[in-house]
Amino acid sequence: MKPVLALLSLASLSAAAPNSSPFAQDELSRRADWPNxxxxxxxxxxxxxxxxxxxxxxxxxxxxxxxxxxxxxxxxSIESIVQKIKSLGMNAVRLTFAIQMVDEIYANGGNDITIQKAFVQALGQANGTRVLNQVLAKNPQFSATTTRLQVFDAVAAELAKQQIYLHLDNHVSKAMWCCSSTDGNSWWGDTYFSVANWTRGLAYMANHGKSWPALTSMGLRNEPREPTNNAALDRSSYNWQSWYEYMRQGAAAVHAANPAPLIFLSGLSFDTFLTPVVQGTALTPGSAVFSRADFPGYADKLVLELHNYENSIGSCASLQSNLLRDGFQALQGGSGINVFPVMMTEFGFQMDASTWRGVYASCLASFLPAQKAGWLIWVLAGSYYIRSGIQDYEEGWGLLNHDWSAWRSPSYVDGALKTMVRNTLS
Structure with missing residues (x-):
């Protein structure tokens, strides 16, 4: 059964309002307008x-x-997971997907496959069936014939219900754990990274997302990186000039399919820097520079995204300097600087009792709110169905514990994360 989000109409809200207090009327109006x-x-x-x-x-x-x-x-359940996110005061989720899912829909005559088939394909008949039954027990709105996209629909609906923005991110082409420079997903034209399938997949998901009230932005590609196992592609294409060509194609595909979402542009070297974009220098080996005019009609939809995992850095001043140089300078402007919103869509560390007190985590907890820069921590997941061939994989960096029932590091959540959220959103 496809989950349906029951949204109150403005008419029903108005009808309910006369017997409500002014505060309640304001709250009803706010809920009706969200995400505005x-x-x-x-x-x-x-x-x-x-x-x-x-x-x-x-x-x-x-x-x-x-x-x-x-x-x-x-x-x-989806509801309980979203409630946990909401309990932190968070207002956004970066939900990732694989182009392979869309490729299989096209190969199947436009029909998605069932979650029963998806679990069996990924985990084997016995384990796939067992985990599917666990999913159905926790989420009884689903059945074996529910499709993968219908699960995404249900997550999107619950995010809207609890007023959490949905940022949809194309993480990989071939569905797998990410990321490696040798995984075939690294760069446009790599083993599994078809440019045509990528733009088709972005357009498909952007169009499908029209039915998701929570969808406010999309990321074109997670962590573009050097294809070190593909020497010919590396020599011919791994550069800023090619990056610009492909990002323009992806942005155009998204905007043509759905003009509403913001469009996030990620940088080179695992999305760790966007310096030439921000500083307006040549997109080498060519001489062209980044221009908003190359995004006609939607230049006001572009956001820069960066990742940072400098976990072993010894100085907060050094980390802040690196972040500004790598792209956060776009928030501050200055001579020759292209000004953009910049968001850190990934950072993370081991969730234990002490790591969050170190230089890296504590520096980001102060730097990002001070810059009023958006962020999305990696990762919510306490475990994975399967990761790198290991089923029910434990995620030590997960905010949640293995069975997603509680915080893995309550000291971090209460001692730093909730404060970081408040300081960012205040």
Whole structure:
């Protein structure tokens, strides 16, 4: 059964309002207007339809791996997982998907496959059936004939119900754990990374996402990186000039299919720097520079995204300097600087009692809110259906514990994360 989000109409809200207090009427109006999009950008800010600043503070929820549905549903219901996100004060989720899911829909005459088939393909007959039954027990709105996209629909509906923005991210082409420079997913034209299938997949998901009220933005590709096992592709294409060509194609595909979402551009070397874009220098080996005119009609939809995993850095000052150089300078402007909203869509570390007190985690906890920069921590998942061939894989970096029932590091959540959320959104 395909889940359906029951949204109150403005008419029903108005009918309920006469017997309500002014506060209740304001709350009803706010809920009806949420998310008050589509969002646009203005300088370094993201703005809603009323012109108010919007900043993300949230977490990554993977859905791109072998099964190709959002993780954790064998342990908890979608509602309970979203409630946990909401309890932190977070307002955004980066939900990942694989182009392979869309490729299989096209190969299947336009029909998605069932989650029964998806689990069996990924985990084998016995384990796939067992985990499917666990998913159905925790999420009884589904059945064996529910499709993968219908699970994404249900997650999107629950995010909307609890008023959490959905940022949909194309993480990989071939569904698998990410990322390696030798995994065939690294660069346009790599073993599994068909440019045509990528743009087709982006357009498909952008169009499908029109039915998701929570969808406010899309990421074109996670962590573009050097294809070190493909020497010919590396020599001919791994550069800023090719990056610009492909990012323009992806952005155009998304906007043509759905003009509402913001479009996130990720950088080179595992999305760790966007310096030439920000500084307006040549996109080498060519001489062209980044120009908003190359995104006609939707230049005000572009956001820069960066990742950072400098976990062993010894100085907060050094980390801050690196972040500014790598792209966060776009928030501050200055001579020759292209000003953009910049968001850190991945950072993370071991969830234990002490790592969060170190230089890396504590520096980001102060730097990002001070910059009023949006962020999404890696990762919500306490475990994976399967990762790198290991089923029921334990995720030590997960905010949630193995069965997604509680926080893995309560000291971090209470001692730093909730404060980071509040300081970012205040």
């Amino acid at each position: 999009g589509p969002f646009v950008t203005s300088g370094r800010w993201i703005l809603d339809a009323s012109g108010k600043n919007v900043t993300y503070a949230g977490a990554n929820w993977p859905g791109h791996a072998d099964v190709m549905i959002p993780e954790g549903l064998q342990y908890q």
